[in-house]
Amino acid sequence: MPSAAVRPQRRPSLRAHERKNLALWEASAAAYERRNARTLSRGSAMGWGMWHIPERDLHVLGDVRGRDVLELGCGAARWSVDLARRGARMVGLDFSAARLAQARINMAAAHVTFPLLEASAEAVPLPSARFDIVFCDWGAVTFTDPYRTVPEVARLLRPGGLFAFSNSSPYRSMCQDKTTDRMSSRLLYDYHDLHRIVYPDEVNFQLPYGVWIRLFRTNGFDIEDLIEMRPPRGAGTTYLTKSQAEWARHWPMEVIWRVRMNRAPRGSRISNSARRASGSRKKPAAART
């Protein structure tokens, strides 16, 4: 993550960690692009994680044609632009005006248009059951409290809808020194205490695996996959130093969760056909609103 001398901004509706993170992203948007554009533009824009592993190899989102898709913390919206070109009905959300300005540049260059929303992922000003897919690649989920974001995504998804995101692994959170960013081969922090991780300029969130699973399930999600990414040997990334990248060859540094909504919003019962459809990755026509 970028490092910059930043002051938390005031937005009355935002909580303290959101204000601190927003200040960081507003201050570092340009530097982040300068440093990482090379990784993010390698091959297809649709690449997962710090090594930009292609979606065409991982098949996390699958076919997006005709689907309503929300990118949660879209940044410069490279993923959203590519998904829109593939027929998705995109909405890009980010709380940083500076990052959304970069998204507009990329959209104009690609001659693609879709709504961009300046809002926090913890309180999305959109109606319930609006999307078939909510996803992000190291987007807002890293920076938001999962006890707020997971229920919010559950509200936004239709029955059978997909929630997929990449973020840090709990191993990384336990082994990365909070002040130096150096990776250790020893566990530095308690596993059971994982939740809010406070760095000098930003706040991240992480949970123990069992707590993630319980949180997904109590919000109506079935877990389809947890991909623990291993960088291909010799692969490069602008996100890590050489020694950090070497650490990731031995232990999972980042993961992709893929979970599916198995019920209708607001406690209404999901029909048998919708339940069958959610198992087969098809969107249940009867459940659309």
Ligand SMILES: C[S@@+](CC[C@H](N)C(=O)[O-])C[C@H]1O[C@@H](n2cnc3c(N)ncnc32)[C@H](O)[C@@H]1O
């Ligand atoms: C590491 S970037 C990833 C974005 C994109 N995948 C990329 O690589 O450029 C994280 C993004 O999440 C956004 N973000 C962080 N916290 C957020 C929140 N609470 N609500 C919405 N967006 C948020 C940041 O502004 C930033 O654009």
